[in-house]
Amino acid sequence: MKLEHHKQSVSSEKTAETYYDSAEADNFYFNIWGGEDIHIGLYEETKDIFKASRATVAHMANAIPGLNIDTQIIDFGSGYGGAARYLAKEYKCNVTCLNLSDVQNKTNRRLNIEQNLDNLISVVHGSFERLPGPAAKFDVVWSQDAILHSSNRERVIAQAWRALKPGGMMIYTDPMQADGCPPGVLQPVYDRIHLESLGSISFYKEVAEKCGFTNFCKEDMTHNLLTHYSRVLEELEKNYGPMCKTSSKNYIDRMLVGLRSWIDAANAGYLAWGIIKLTKPI
Numbered sequence: 001m002k003l004e005h006h007k008q009s010v011s012s013e014k015t016a017e018t019y020y021d022s023a024e025a026d027n028f029y030f031n032i033w034g035g036e037d038i039h040i041g042l043y044e045e046t047k048d049i050f051k052a053s054r055a056t057v058a059h060m061a062n063a064i065p066g067l068n069i070d071t072q073i074i075d076f077g078s079g080y081g082g083a084a085r086y087l088a089k090e091y092k093c094n095v096t097c098l099n100l101s102d103v104q105n106k107t108n109r110r111l112n113i114e115q116n117l118d119n120l121i122s123v124v125h126g127s128f129e130r131l132p133g134p135a136a137k138f139d140v141v142w143s144q145d146a147i148l149h150s151s152n153r154e155r156v157i158a159q160a161w162r163a164l165k166p167g168g169m170m171i172y173t174d175p176m177q178a179d180g181c182p183p184g185v186l187q188p189v190y191d192r193i194h195l196e197s198l199g200s201i202s203f204y205k206e207v208a209e210k211c212g213f214t215n216f217c218k219e220d221m222t223h224n225l226l227t228h229y230s231r232v233l234e235e236l237e238k239n240y241g242p243m244c245k246t247s248s249k250n251y252i253d254r255m256l257v258g259l260r261s262w263i264d265a266a267n268a269g270y271l272a273w274g275i276i277k278l279t280k281p282i
């Protein structure tokens with residue numbers, strides 16, 4: 001990696017780690033965003049954030065053929081490990097949770113032990129920009145709403161390529177900017193979680209094909225982004241008093257501003273979200 005890129009990567013990793021390790025973020029995400037699942041939900045059948053978030057996991061798992069006891073999965077940016085427990089419980093898959101936040105990793109390990117799943121799930125502290133361990137070890141690279149935090153997304157896709165066995169699949173979701181989004185309009189969106197940019201469908205397609213991935217497949221589900229942020233805003237407003245006590249008033253007030261910025265940008269058609277699938281050819 002070039003020195004300048006290396007410095008940017010280390011600083012975006014540090015920013016994400018500090019952000020998710022804070023007690024305020026831990027409290028907000030675990031209690032309001034979706035519990036053990038902290039990604040955008042699918043709201044076709046429910047308005048409940050926790051159920052909708054779980055529906056995204058189930059929908060993604062359904063999109064992977066032949067998941068079973070022999071399937072080795074790595075989850076890039078695994079948060080509290082909700083997806084890993086679902087995959088281990090429903091399909092008996094082996095899952096490696098790779099995540100930067102030690103605070104989340106601690107909760108993840110505890111929940112795995114409580115649910116007798118620690119034999120199928122290992123939790124590793126680390127970055128998806130510099131993967132530990134040997135190449136070509138996994139059948140599936142899974143990631144939900146985590147790659148947006150990277151300042152070098154091209155490298156993350158290259159790391160997925162390295163991690164996968166030939167014939168393996170990467171499946172991920174990521175909040176993105178819409179193709180054709182005018183320049184300069186997303187700063188309030190970046191500010192909520194200290195980003196410098198967002199990926200886009202066309203960016204990911206180009207980068208994936210450059211790596212050698214085939215069968216680029218996208219399921220555009222952008223409308224769920226707007227619903228999800230609106231529901232999180234509603235819940236946060238409803239629980240404003242207690243949340244100001246457990247996180248701080250300053251954190252919650254900034255979060256309200258940030259959520260409204262994402263809703264405005266989504267309403268203006270500047271954002272995109274969906275499921276992307278890539279195949280590493282044999």
Ligand SMILES: C[S@@+](CC[C@H](N)C(=O)[O-])C[C@H]1O[C@@H](n2cnc3c(N)ncnc32)[C@H](O)[C@@H]1O
Nearest residue numbers: 016037038039077078079100127128144146149
């Ligand atoms: C919005 S959360 C999503 C968590 C989880 N995927 C889920 O859907 O519940 C984003 C996650 O990305 C993780 N993350 C951000 N940058 C990372 C990096 N460079 N390497 C590993 N994890 C990272 C954070 O620790 C956080 O858990």
